[in-house]
Amino acid sequence: MCSDINISVIEKIPYIDRIINCRVYDFLKNPLNFYRFVRELRKVKYEVVIDAGQWERINSLITIFTKRDYSIGFRTKGQWKHVVNDAVIAHSRTKHEVENFMDLLIPLGIVPVSGEYDYDELQLEFFLKQEHRQFRDKFWSEHSLENKTVICFHPGCGENGKPREWALENYIQVGKQLFKADKNIVVLITGTDFERYLCDPLYEALKGFAINTAGKFTLEQTAALVEKARLMLCSNTGILHVSTCVGTKTIGLHGPTNPVKWGAYNKRAVMIQSSKYCSPCLYLGHDYGCNLPTCMKEITPDEVYMAIRKELNPELFLKILQVQEN
Structure with missing residues (x-):
């Protein structure tokens, strides 16, 4: 799931099977759009939902309405959006955001091979043809x-x-x-x-x-x-x-x-x-x-x-x- 802000990049990632574009501003214009969005979302049950938002409370609301077995998200100071998740990761001010995102995978047993994050191990990609x-x-x-x-x-x-x-x-x-x-x-x-x-x-x-x-x-x-x-x-x-x-x-x-x-x-x-x-x-x-x-x-x-x-x-x-x- 992404938004209009980052969908142009998300669409270029070959590892993704399905993209759901969450147009939050459409919800503000007409609350019925949120109802339609959730109804469509609930047609599928997900084993794991990972909320990578650091502060966006709308993510937590969507997580609540999603059919899921397990959910993971950040605990960010002052945001209180973590209470809806099964596993909670403290969002850190002192580490790179890439490493914060990688921490969300720890509850699934996915951890750095060396025990610490490495630039080479986490080399970012942009997919050019x-x-x-x-x-x-x-x-x-x-x-x-x-x-x-x-x-x-x-x-x-x-x-x-x-x-x-x-x-x-x-x-x-x-x-x-x-x-x-x-x-x-x-x-x-x-x-x-x-x-x-x-x-x-x-x-x-x-x-x-x-x-x-x-x-x-x-x-x-x-x-x-x-x-x-x-x-x-x-x-x-x-x-x-x-x-x-x-x-x-x-x-x-x-x-x-x-x-x-x-x-x-x-x-x-x-x-x-x-x-x-x-x-x-x-x-x-x-x-x-x-x-x-x-x-x-x-x-x-x-x-x-x-x-x-x-x-x-x-x-x-x-x-x-x-x-x-x-």
Whole structure:
């Protein structure tokens, strides 16, 4: 079961036999829609129901009405949604959300082979088809990118992620600094159609060495492009995790979000955290500590530029360290 928010990703997972799209807003518009939804749901009896929602109480209500033998869910402080479940897992503030989700399988006897979660053991996947990679290769050829150093910039964070966005002028400054240092660099701008208000002016500012793909391609096509890039620069948003799934190096910018909990789940990922005293503040994803977060402003373009240079040219920094040691 999923919602309109994540169904586009869920549909791409080959291991799933059936998808039920739960349109909560339809229930609010007409309560009879919830009755029809439950009636359809109860046509099947499930051996196990796993509620992976951290705070959504509607999940608990659906669990109550579902025909089931056994149910598992989180106990999240202050939410009280766990009381309907047979097995309860404490939702942790201090571990990555991937590992929280994996904990839901413990009552079924599914535990890490080594006793502890491992990045390699829990490698995230994004399922690309041959047609997507063929599209990517054609795109690379048409734009003469084969011998270029392609870096992705994704400045947006969706319709509800404004407090997590890094300022547009910062992306522009970093892009210009990178191209000044290396004329072989091409900035590939990614984003949804909604995020074009950021991506279009970013392209105009970097026009001589940038390509704007915002709103032009499907998620799979964008993921295929990102797969071939050297690295992805973005805030904590969906593309950060898609990039991790396809194996591309990520530099994630975190203000309200805690990279330990919400960052890219990869030991090679670079995480840059705001230095503001109250950062991070988010726990469940919507509980911002203030109305107008300013923590992203504390991350400087120079800090990000140096992080990218270290990833692109680590040998330069090793030489500097060797000189200093001698």
